[in-house]
Amino acid sequence: MTKSGPGVTIIGGGLAGCEAAWQLANQGVPVRLFEMKPLRFSPAHRSPLLAELVCSNSLRSNDRGSAVGLLKEEMRILGSIVMEAARQHQTPAGKSLAVDRDKFSQTITDKITHHPLMEVIGEDIKFLLNDQPLILATGPLTTDELAQDLGKILGTGHLHFYDAIAPIVYRDSLNRDKIFRGSRYGHGGDDYLNCPMQREEYEFFYDQLLLADQVPLHAFEEPNYFEGCLPIEIMAQRGRDTLRFGPMKPVGLPDPRTGRLPYAVVQLRQENQEGTLFNLVGFQTKLKWKEQERVFRMIPGLEKAELIRYGQMHRNTYICSPRNLNPSLQFKNRPEIFFAGQITGVEGYLGNIATGLLAGWNAARRINSKPPIILPETTMLGALIKYITEASIEDFQPMKANFGIMPVMDQTGIRGKRERAKAYSVRAQQDLSQFLETTDEYLGR
Numbered sequence: 001m002t003k004s005g006p007g008v009t010i011i012g013g014g015l016a017g018c019e020a021a022w023q024l025a026n027q028g029v030p031v032r033l034f035e036m037k038p039l040r041f042s043p044a045h046r047s048p049l050l051a052e053l054v055c056s057n058s059l060r061s062n063d064r065g066s067a068v069g070l071l072k073e074e075m076r077i078l079g080s081i082v083m084e085a086a087r088q089h090q091t092p093a094g095k096s097l098a099v100d101r102d103k104f105s106q107t108i109t110d111k112i113t114h115h116p117l118m119e120v121i122g123e124d125i126k127f128l129l130n131d132q133p134l135i136l137a138t139g140p141l142t143t144d145e146l147a148q149d150l151g152k153i154l155g156t157g158h159l160h161f162y163d164a165i166a167p168i169v170y171r172d173s174l175n176r177d178k179i180f181r182g183s184r185y186g187h188g189g190d191d192y193l194n195c196p197m198q199r200e201e202y203e204f205f206y207d208q209l210l211l212a213d214q215v216p217l218h219a220f221e222e223p224n225y226f227e228g229c230l231p232i233e234i235m236a237q238r239g240r241d242t243l244r245f246g247p248m249k250p251v252g253l254p255d256p257r258t259g260r261l262p263y264a265v266v267q268l269r270q271e272n273q274e275g276t277l278f279n280l281v282g283f284q285t286k287l288k289w290k291e292q293e294r295v296f297r298m299i300p301g302l303e304k305a306e307l308i309r310y311g312q313m314h315r316n317t318y319i320c321s322p323r324n325l326n327p328s329l330q331f332k333n334r335p336e337i338f339f340a341g342q343i344t345g346v347e348g349y350l351g352n353i354a355t356g357l358l359a360g361w362n363a364a365r366r367i368n369s370k371p372p373i374i375l376p377e378t379t380m381l382g383a384l385i386k387y388i389t390e391a392s393i394e395d396f397q398p399m400k401a402n403f404g405i406m407p408v409m410d411q412t413g414i415r416g417k418r419e420r421a422k423a424y425s426v427r428a429q430q431d432l433s434q435f436l437e438t439t440d441e442y443l444g445r
Helices: 015-025 067-077 081-088 101-113 144-154 199-211 232-236 289-296 349-367 380-390 416-442
Strands: 008-011 031-035 058-061 096-099 118-122 134-136 158-165 168-170 193-197 264-270 277-280 307-309 312-319 337-339
Touching: 008 015, 008 349, 015 031, 015 081, 015 101, 015 349, 058 067, 058 349, 067 081, 067 349, 067 380, 067 416, 081 096, 081 101, 096 101, 096 264, 101 118, 134 349, 144 158, 144 312, 193 199, 199 232, 199 289, 289 307, 337 349, 349 380
Parallel strands: 008 031, 008 134, 031 118, 134 337
Antiparallel strands: 058 096, 158 312, 168 277, 168 307, 193 264, 264 277
């Protein structure tokens, strides 16, 4: 490997770590990337590849008028390797960007491992390294040993919450006589498989879901679920119709065989480009595996479904970023340490990728003795960074991209939610373009 000058060490080969590594290497900065797989796997990871997707294969909406669509567009403009890999391995998902997990991760792994300025080291890091600069991108499943060592410098500043992932089923095990294709309101054609339920079927399913055995927490664990990814059984406990107004809402999905809306609908989204695997949309769960088979096979069309991956729940670790991080993603007390990914308190794949991109830039700037880049808060990424570094310390919770965290703009002449979202998106892209006109030389563009 050819190296030129000092480099940067990254701990964690997930989405954020790989994005940071790519941005650094493309600016001529050597990178050492430590990844514990395949020596050790977290409770949620299965693949030895870098940039493994866990909870879902969806990177959410492609609509630039949506908050996540805007964030994706900003990352494409900024040269994200993850966004490029997602484009290459996209699978049908209506207006959403879903990918073939294995091909997506393989592409990123190949680019990282074959880059002349990158060295990938398979090692389970249990203590913070003294390397400078250092990017910590160990993700929401940071090992207990490293989290404990991290806690020594953070004091009371690290937190946790619980996250769950949805099951994946094999397409050929589905009863297609009971399932119809289609996307809500016809957006995206027939990308989703839909399992319609009559009222009696829904009521029975709901009752059995509440009775099903769940994986218990340890005695020392306190359930602190993230609202954006609640287990299906936890949602059900909030009321009999909660699921029908949530992941099982039938609105915009008339059954073409009857022309009528079902009482409830379970949607399946394609997992891979071959279309052999589908996940149950919104069905994150902590039910025991046998109970998942029993209860989910009560869904029409899934009577003999083969579960390729069971739903699981795991603890996600994140730090109190408002207390500990600057907008550059540098640790306030030790600026040679950068944080990236879900450990910063951003939620969702997109936030992880975006913070990795920014941490990579700013680590490169530190190497080159330049001041850090702070993106305009009128961009989605800038607003997200501002939120996690300036939110209330007392009740800090993970945050996804949304227009509510952006600076309020003049609403004159703007009518309705869609027009408002479009106005925010237009402003963000204009401000990002103006920002890049003055900072291109620093981004290796």
